[in-house]
Amino acid sequence: MKSNIGHVNNCYGCGVCASSCPKHIIEINFNAKGFYEPKIQHEDACISCGICLNVCSYISDKIALDSNPIACYASWSNDADIRKICxxxxxxxxxxxxxxNRGYKVVGVKYNAVSNRAVHYIADTYDELRASVGSKYIQSFTTDAFMNIDKKKKYLVTGTPCQIDSFRRYIQKFKCNDNFVLIDFFCHGVPSMHLWDKYSKNIQKVIGEIVSVSWRNKINDWHDSYNLLMKGEKACIFHRYSQGDLFFKMFLNNSCLGTACYTHCKYKGASSSADIRIGDLWGKTYEKDEKGISGVVTFTETGEDILHQLNCHHVKSSWEIVAEGQLHHKLKKPLSHGFVCWLLKTNIPLKLIYYFVQFTRLPYLLKCKLKI
Structure with a gap:
């Protein structure tokens, strides 16, 4: 049997295995539930080098960077315009x-209107970088960007904790750690692309082909920023979670996240392979702030040094303040998970699927209410 990633299913879909394969025989495609997964093409061409297994964070019990947080901060940009658009x-x-500005390339994430997907890309300039602004609440396709990285040059790489853990293994394997700065974020999980496809097709009936999508903008205020602003060829549409947006409702009720988000997430709390972790600082300390506060955790001296060179204001804080409101344990997989992912592929309206999910969650919701 060949020594490769071919036996791995329902993984993180980080794509680092495909990027690292010297024979380029690993492809990342959607599985039946709507999540990225590696597949070996041309098994006979595999040389059993094992690199795809070496870089895989999914099959390891430990994370690549065994480091406790150095410091925690409440931080924000001193540039009001940047703070507003982020x-x-x-x-x-x-x-x-x-x-x-110091010669690094940035591997970030942007929305690709042609494929209707979130994709990693490489930015060389400030103008190119602007496409990465804002959160993207769908799983990103990394392979094309990761394959075009020159390990001899300097890069900032951003991504989910599992993507960054695998990428850390990659740069450790090829002994090029010093050329990279890695950033991850407090992660809730990633929803099935079947959800995004169904949701966005409904929107397209109103606005035409989607031109751009803005997740989590601050049109109203920061604490009510779970929203979607979608621009199409015919019109624009703005939906808010607080007013019943079905994409965010399905995402936040945890009914159709990736299998690995429930079963294999090692990155909740203060577990990270990044130099820096960032996220929203939601808690009580800044509950009256509507401009936006970043919770920042540094895990390496590299991250700590970079943080203090920025045009930002930092308030040193405790872990309890910075991580308040974030998930600290992996989520429990719903019994209906597989069925819900299947329903999302059918012609059943999304609202009916949401009602079904809420019905299956009634015992949990009643239990929570009784505790109040």
Missing amino acids: SSGGVGFEIAKHLV
Whole structure:
């Protein structure tokens, strides 16, 4: 039997295995539930080098960077315009801008209107970097960007904790750690692409082909920023979670996240292979702030040094303050998970699927209410 990733299913879909394969025989495609998964093409061409297994964070019990947090901060950009267009305090964008100005390339995530997907891409300039602004609440396709990385050059790489853990293994394997700065974020999980496809097709009936999507903008205020602004060829549409947006409702009720998000997530709390972790600082300390605050955690001296070179204001804080409102344990997989992912592929309206999910959650919701 060949020594490769071919036996791995329902993994993180990070794509690092495909990017690292010297024979380029691993493809990342959607599985039946709507999540990225590796498949071996041309098994006979495999040389059993084992690199795809070496870089895979899914099959390992431990994370690649065994490091406790160095420091925690409440932070925000001193540039009001940057703070306004970013999901929280704009620190992630400030880091990227700072490193681009110092000759780094940035591997970030943008929305691709042609494929209707979130994709990793490489930005060389400030103008190219702007496409990465804001959160994307769908799983990103990494392979094309990761395959075009030159390990001899300097890069900032951003991604989900599992993507960054695998990428850390990749740069450790090829002994090029010093050329990379890695950023991840407090992660809830990623929803099935069947959800996004069904949701966006309904929107397209109203606005035409989608031109752009903005997740988590601050049109109203930061604490009510779970929203979607979608621009189409015919019109624009704006939906808010607080007013019943079905995409965010399905995402936040955890009914159709990736299998690995429930069963294999090792990255909740203070577990990270990044130099820096960022996220929204939702808690009580800044509950009256509506401009956006980033919770920032540094895990390496590299991350700590970079943070203090930014055009940002930092308030040193405790872990309890910075991580308040974030998930600290992996989620429990719903019994209806597989059925819900299947329903999302059918012609059944999304609203009816949401009602079904809420019905299956009644015992849990009643239990929570009785505790109040």
